[in-house]
Each structure stands twice: as structure tokens, then as C-alpha cells.
Amino acid sequence: MLPTARPTRSSGRRRRVVLAVAAASLVVMGPAAADVAGGSDPAGGWPLRPQPTVMQGFSPPSTPYGAGNRGVDLLGTASATVYAGLGGRVTFAAPLAGRGVVVIAHGDRRTTYEPVEASVRVGARVRTGDPIGRLETVQSHCFPRACLHWGYLVDDEYRDPLLLIRGPKKVHLKPLS
Numbered sequence: 271m272l273p274t275a276r277p278t279r280s281s282g283r284r285r286r287v288v289l290a291v292a293a294a295s296l297v298v299m300g301p302a303a304a305d306v307a308g309g310s311d312p313a314g315g316w317p318l319r320p321q322p323t324v325m326q327g328f329s330p331p332s333t334p335y336g337a338g339n340r341g342v343d344l345l346g347t348a349s350a351t352v353y354a355g356l357g358g359r360v361t362f363a364a365p366l367a368g369r370g371v372v373v374i375a376h377g378d379r380r381t382t383y384e385p386v387e388a389s390v391r392v393g394a395r396v397r398t399g400d401p402i403g404r405l406e407t408v409q410s411h412c413f414p415r416a417c418l419h420w421g422y423l424v425d426d427e428y429r430d431p432l433l434l435i436r437g438p439k440k441v442h443l444k445p446l447s
Contacts, residue, residue: 294416312376314356314434317383317420318346318405325412336340340428341382341421343411350405352418355381355434357397363388369409372402381431382421385409 304433316322322344324350346352361380362373369385374396377436386403411417422431 292295310434311429312356312379314381315345315353316380316435317353317355318344318350318418319353322418322434325417328428328432330428341419341429344420345412346405346416346418348407348416350416351401352383352386352403353407353424354396354398354402355383355420356401357400358395360390360392360394360396360402360446363390363392365366365401367409370403370406374402378425380421380423381434382419382423384419386418410413 300352324342325345326339326343328342329339331340352372356374356376356379358374358376359377360372362371364371370387372383372386372388372390374381383402385406385408387406390396390402405416405418407413407416411419420431422429422434
């Protein structure tokens with residue numbers, strides 16, 4: 271049998287530090303682990319001003335072609351300026367199935383905006399908050415009112431675009447005592 275060392279003050283402090291780091295790791299590996307591993311959602315801005323009312327929240331479908339809301343519907347006014355929720359490069363800006371659509375790529379992420387009469391062209395670089403078009407009432411999700419359908423994708427997975435407004439989750443360490 272090996273002799274056991276007697277605990278000292280420094281070993282007690284070291285043990286508390288190790289426990290605090292382990293506890294912090296458990297907090298990070300909770301529900302947001304996928305976001306931490308793949309990079310957290312960047313901080314963006316509202317695509318309508320002033321801050322709009324969310325008419326319908328994010329409700330992902332249970333199957334790829336199932337019913338649901340693959341973004342959020344934001345109450346606006348006809349012809350209101352629509353702003354880029356995140357900076358990036360415009361990859362689509364044209365009517366699609368009777369409504370104007372703008373898509374902005376941000377690396378492995380994309381934001382979508384519809385129905386929008388685009389004021390930007392494919393290939394244009396935009397910053398967060400730059401104007402990208404005007405809100406249309408034609409084909410609006412809230413017709414006869416004007417609503418912006420704002421989508422957010424990471425690779426090909428739909429996410430809640432409000433994550434861009436709320437920003438990344440913060441980890442708070444609490445004392446063990």
C-alpha cells in the first residue's frame with residue numbers, strides 16, 4: 271500500500287479549482303452543446319425597425335416536408351425597409367413562386383427574407399443593418415397585413431432566427447459553497 275499524502279491548503283485550493291472547471295464543463299455540455307461545438311450563433315439585428323411584433327414563432331416540422339414554421343413572421347408595414355439581420359453576401363434576390371425573396375449567405379449559415387422587393391443584387395456584400403429591400407404585402411404570411419417571414423439556416427438545418435437577436439448563451443460560474 272502506498273503512503274497517502276496529507277491534504278494541504280494548496281491541494282484543497284487545487285481541488286476546488288478542478289471542481290469548478292468540471293462544473294463549468296457540465297454547464298457548457300448541457301442543451302447548448304451543439305451550438306458550442308459548431309460555433310455559437312452570431313449576434314445580429316432585427317430586419318425591421320422599430321423592433322417588430324413576432325406574429326408567429328419558430329415551429330420546426332417533425333418531418334422534412336411536414337407542416338411548421340421554418341422561421342418567424344414579423345409584423346411590419348407595407349413598403350417598410352427590410353434590413354440584413356446579419357452581414358454577408360447576397361446569393362438570391364428575385365421573385366420566387368410569386369413573392370420576392372432575398373437570401374444572404376454567412377459562411378455555413380443563411381438568412382432568408384420574404385416577401386421583399388429586393389434593392390440588392392446577387393453577389394453584393396451587405397453588413398448587419400444594411401437595407402436590402404422593401405416589404406411587400408403580396409403573398410404575405412399575415413395578409414392583408416404585411417409580415418416579413420425571416421428564416422435562418424445552418425448548413426441545411428432550419429433554426430430559430432431569434433437566436434441571432436438573443437445572441438450566444440453566457441456561462442455563469444457559481445461558488446461551490
